[in-house]
Amino acid sequence: MKAKKETILSLKTLPWILLGNTVYALGIVMFVLPSGLITGGTTGLALFAEYFLHIPVSVFVFLMNLCMFLLGAAVLGMKFALTTLVSSFYYPIILGIFQRIPALSNLTREPMLAAVFGGLMIGFGIGSVIRAGASTGGMDIPPLILKKKFGLPVSVMLYVFDVTILILQMVFSDKEQILYGILLVMIYTVVLDKVLLIGTSQTQVKIISKKYMEINEKIIHELDRGSTLIHATTGYMKQEQPMVMTVISNRELGTLNRLVMETDPQAFMIVGNVNEVKGRGFTQEKVYREEKM
Numbered sequence: 001m002k003a004k005k006e007t008i009l010s011l012k013t014l015p016w017i018l019l020g021n022t023v024y025a026l027g028i029v030m031f032v033l034p035s036g037l038i039t040g041g042t043t044g045l046a047l048f049a050e051y052f053l054h055i056p057v058s059v060f061v062f063l064m065n066l067c068m069f070l071l072g073a074a075v076l077g078m079k080f081a082l083t084t085l086v087s088s089f090y091y092p093i094i095l096g097i098f099q100r101i102p103a104l105s106n107l108t109r110e111p112m113l114a115a116v117f118g119g120l121m122i123g124f125g126i127g128s129v130i131r132a133g134a135s136t137g138g139m140d141i142p143p144l145i146l147k148k149k150f151g152l153p154v155s156v157m158l159y160v161f162d163v164t165i166l167i168l169q170m171v172f173s174d175k176e177q178i179l180y181g182i183l184l185v186m187i188y189t190v191v192l193d194k195v196l197l198i199g200t201s202q203t204q205v206k207i208i209s210k211k212y213m214e215i216n217e218k219i220i221h222e223l224d225r226g227s228t229l230i231h232a233t234t235g236y237m238k239q240e241q242p243m244v245m246t247v248i249s250n251r252e253l254g255t256l257n258r259l260v261m262e263t264d265p266q267a268f269m270i271v272g273n274v275n276e277v278k279g280r281g282f283t284q285e286k287v288y289r290e291e292k293m
Contacts, residue, residue: 013132024125029098031118038169038181040162042138058096068141084137115184123191207244209267
């Protein structure tokens with residue numbers, strides 16, 4: 001049963017992995033390569049190899065991904081390697097196909113447009129792959145190996161590798177290409193973070209009111225959301241006052257605000273964003289229990 005469920009999940013995520021790699025490759029072919037922008041990761045290393053060794057970008061990416069895949073499988077195990085399998089081989093193949101379509105590389109020669117739209121597409125592409133629970137492989141793997149063998153922080157090593165790859169490309173790039181390339185990296189980093197948070201961000205609301213029981217009941221029965229009563233003491237009067245805490249979707253905030261104001265116009269509300277919520281009502285099905293009489 002578990003194996004069947006995992007297979008179904010894999011079939012559901014495969015289209016997103018393929019879509020992400022396809023958009024990633026399009027961003028490289030349409031904007032990065034024609035404008036000569038520097039970039040990070042395996043693609044950036046491939047640009048360095050193309051300039052000095054005259055190895056086609058798609059060929060180098062394929063060979064690099066193959067080596068990293070085998071190294072990852074040997075050090076990190078096959079379970080991890082399988083999460084990089086599709087990206088490791090599909091990305092260089094689709095990249096090579098797109099490079100053979102002249103119309104894709106003639107879209108624009110304006111470096112600013114290339115940096116912006118290239119960043120948007122690369123960020124969306126990589127983000128889609130990661131959201132699907134997979135990895136883009138390539139230069140994502142060495143930091144994980146260093147973490148396992150020497151305990152070095154993954155985030156720090158990713159940064160070190162990317163900076164090193166960018167510096168290598170500065171040798172044969174002019175000043176404008178370098179500046180626009182840095183802008184490209186900044187944009188796809190921000191977009192990547194945003195893509196990872198799509199659909200997961202929620203709104204946390206804390207309510208302090210003398211009519212907390214009425215508000216709590218309305219949250220449960222009218223909004224169909226869970227709530228928690230937290231013990232609190234007012235700072236000035238030192239009065240014990242239960243606080244109602246609930247997590248809702250962003251769209252429900254207006255409705256909650258109306259319910260609270262109708263019940264107690266003097267209520268004190270604290271509203272904040274949370275990046276992700278796990279548990280019943282969000283990542284698990286709701287469970288309804290009959291109230292005890």
